[in-house]
Each structure stands twice: as structure tokens, then as C-alpha cells.
Amino acid sequence: MSPSNLPSTSSCQNGDRLTVTHLSQTSPNLSPAGADVREGLQQIPKTLPAQYFYDDRGSQLFEQICDLPEYYPTRTEASILQTAAPEIASLTGNSELVELGSGSSSKTRLLLDAYCQSLTPKQSSVIYRAIDVSGGMLQQSAKTLLNDYPPLRVQGLVGTYEQALDHLPPTETENRLLLFLGSTLGNLKPQACQQFLQRVSQALHPGDYFLLGIDLAKPKSILEAAYNDAQGVTAAFNLNMLAHLNRRFEGNFKLDQFEHWAFFNEKDSQIEMHLRSQVSQSVTLRQLDLRLELAQGETIQTEISRKFKYPDIVESLNQVKLETVHRWSDPQNWFAVLLTRRRP
Known part of the structure; x- marks a missing residue:
């Protein structure tokens, strides 16, 4: 659906670098609220x-969870991205970043560092489309990112994953890199998981990329x-x-x-x-x-x-035309980050 065909929305702008759009709950493709x-x-x-x-409070509590000593997923995934980000930027080239469930965008900063550093003279900006159900968290994070990354342009979409995937505007760059980090995929039952991956694949054009973080089986x-x-x-x-x-x-x-x-x-x-x-x-x-x-x-x-096994998730991705380009993991093999590319 093109931007002109979106359901009713409200937007706020901060100069030319930030736009936040609240996707309407009245979309004909969605069930009534509740x-x-x-x-x-x-x-x-x-x-x-x-x-x-x-909600805003829940988002704040989740950010606290991510810093807890017992909660290994966030720091493990961040350590992987710290190492892998330059290679991801090199492999994907001139791509806009779209993140499902952006939250505070803390791990995304590792990727933004790499993409901003790899800008060529022909590229004036890095485009980041942040998607989250918490409008307060999204706007706060976007304003902080804009202060820290002068080349950055942010479009925030406040809504569910389904709404956002339906309403993504055409990309302004050669490719699109869709991010789904934190092993949030694990919150879906097997059938819903496969349906979600199919929806992701349909939102991408051949040659676009999907970066997925997955929590692996462990004691x-x-x-x-x-x-x-x-x-x-x-x-x-x-x-x-x-x-x-x-x-x-x-x-x-x-x-x-x-x-x-x-x-x-x-x-x-x-x-x-x-x-x-x-x-x-x-x-x-x-x-x-x-x-x-x-x-x-x-x-x-x-x-x-x-908690996933690597061969199983690769097979699920292949079934929806998402081909694994590269895999990164930590020394204990607790977590993995997969870069996939949409096949024709």
C-alpha cells in the first residue's frame, strides 16, 4: 500500500529529519481493538x-530487563553485532534500515555506526525507519539518535508489526535491510512464526535483506x-x-x-x-x-x-525465499544473527 493509501494517521515532524506516524487502528485489514x-x-x-x-511503562521495564545480569540475550546479541556490523554494512551496501520493535534502538546504534561510517560522497544520509507500539519510547529514542547521528533521517511508525509491514513506503535507496532482533521471533508459535516470515518476505523486494536475531537452545x-x-x-x-x-x-x-x-x-x-x-x-x-x-x-x-536450532530456522527461512547470506554467533553458541536475502 502506498503512503497515499494509508488509513487515517496523525504525524508530527521535527525539521526534515524526523517524521512520526501513528498508524490507525481502523485499518480494514485488522481486527477491532481488543x-x-x-x-x-x-x-x-x-x-x-x-x-x-x-505500553510506555512496559517498554521502560523491558529496557531494564535487558541490563540484568541474568538476562544474557541482549548483551550476547550486542557483542555479536559489535563485531559483525561493519561486515553487515559492507554486504548490504546502500540500504535503508527498517526495524521491527525498535524500542530504545540501543543495539541498532552498532549498525548505525557502521552505516554512517560507510557513507559515500553520493549518499547524503542514512535512512532509519523505526517501528514500535510504544509511541513515547519511539519518539524519545528517535530524538536521541538524531542528536548523535547528524547524517540520520528517521521515520517512526507507531503500530504493530502487521500494520507497519503493510504500510512501508517505497525505499529511497538501492536496498532495504529489515531488522528483527532480540529473538522476538521466538514469541510466535510455529505456525504463526512461519506466517510472519511469509509476511516479511512479501514486504521485501528481491535483493532486499532481512537481519534476524535468534536465541539458540541451551541448558x-x-x-x-x-x-x-x-x-x-x-x-x-x-x-x-x-x-x-x-x-x-x-x-x-x-x-x-x-x-x-x-x-x-x-x-x-x-x-x-x-x-x-x-x-x-x-x-x-x-x-x-x-x-x-x-x-x-x-x-x-x-x-x-x-529457543531455536540453527538448521530448523534456516529451513523455515528458505521456505519463504529468504536465503541465508551469513551467520554470526558468540563463542558459547548461545545466540545467532543471520543475514538473509530475498530471492526472486
Whole structure:
């Protein structure tokens, strides 16, 4: 869909270098707001979509999680990118960067350093399109980046991955590099994961690139510690989802009547995060006309985080015409970054 055919949006501009667009919730291709919450909470067992972690408070808590000593994924992926970024810039050439789930863009800085340093006299700027559901986090990060990178131009898209992939404007450079870091792909079940990769492939033109970070399978003790930190930040992050739902859908979840529960499901090779009801209780979400009954000990699954084996993810990518160009990993082989290219 071209920019002129976008659903209703609101934009703010800061000179010629920053544009932030709030994608409308009224897109005809999307379900009504809260339909996914209603569907998940009426299932057995109950679930909630992970996107509801990320109001502004949730985004701030996640940034804190990334700095925790137990949470290895962020620092491991960052160490890989620190080494690989110049090679990525060299392999992809004159490409605009598009990031799904940009957050604070902290790891993206490693790539921006490499792309800004590789600018030729014919290239006046580096284009970065940042996509995130938290408008506050996106605007704050974009303004900081513009101060630190004079050649940078930023377009922020506030919305879901699906909205953004549908509404990407034509690229202004030779190629596009789509970033999906942090092993966020692991939050999707196998079928949804393959559907997402298909959607990514459809958003790219032949010759465009897709850079993917994936968390690899490793011992249970390391995994469970990463999602049950001693400071309780992950627990606060999990519980904040209920506060977000209360505010957004006029709910009455009582956060002190739920507890965080995270464990590694060895059969499915995935971490599972749940909110466990500590009492029997009723909950209402007025805007969704929804009333829930929760038994003591009953849980609501808020996230899965699948841990991948390298051959399996390469096969999944190949099925949607994304061919692996290069792979980088850490010495312990805990995490991998894959550069793929869209085949015709």
C-alpha cells in the first residue's frame, strides 16, 4: 500500500529529519481493538498477546530487563553485532534500515555506526525507519539518535508489526535491510512464526535483506534464570500487562492478586511466562464487554520464547525465499544473527 493509501494517521515532524506516524487502528485489514484480548481470555487455557506488554511503562521495564545480569540475550546479541556490523554494512551496501520493535534502538546504534561510517560522497544520509507500539519510547529514542547521528533521517511508525509491514513506503535507496532482533521471533508459535516470515518476505523486494536475531537452545538452568531475575524486574514487567489492559479496556485486574511464573517447557523448547491467580476471582473488561472467572492457581499465559536450532530456522527461512547470506554467533553458541536475502 502506498503512503497515499494509508488509513487515517496523525504525524508530527521535527525539521526534515524526523517524521512520526501513528498508524490507525481502523485499518480494514485488522481486527477491532481488543479482539485478540477477548479471544485469548476465552480460550482454555487463557492467553494474552505479548504486544500488550509494551505500553510506555512496559517498554521502560523491558529496557531494564535487558541490563540484568541474568538476562544474557541482549548483551550476547550486542557483542555479536559489535563485531559483525561493519561486515553487515559492507554486504548490504546502500540500504535503508527498517526495524521491527525498535524500542530504545540501543543495539541498532552498532549498525548505525557502521552505516554512517560507510557513507559515500553520493549518499547524503542514512535512512532509519523505526517501528514500535510504544509511541513515547519511539519518539524519545528517535530524538536521541538524531542528536548523535547528524547524517540520520528517521521515520517512526507507531503500530504493530502487521500494520507497519503493510504500510512501508517505497525505499529511497538501492536496498532495504529489515531488522528483527532480540529473538522476538521466538514469541510466535510455529505456525504463526512461519506466517510472519511469509509476511516479511512479501514486504521485501528481491535483493532486499532481512537481519534476524535468534536465541539458540541451551541448558534449562541458564534459561530459567534469565526469566526469573533476583530483582523482580521481569515479574513487574509481566504484571504491568494487566495495568495496561485495565487502562486501555476499563479493566479491574488487581495486580496484587496475581504472581509471575516462568519456566522452561523442554518438550516444546520454549520458555513460558504466566500470570497465576492467587485467589478465586472475577475480572471485568468493560470496553470489551467481557467478564472472567479465574480459579485459585489458574494461569494466563502471557508469553512464549522459543529457543531455536540453527538448521530448523534456516529451513523455515528458505521456505519463504529468504536465503541465508551469513551467520554470526558468540563463542558459547548461545545466540545467532543471520543475514538473509530475498530471492526472486
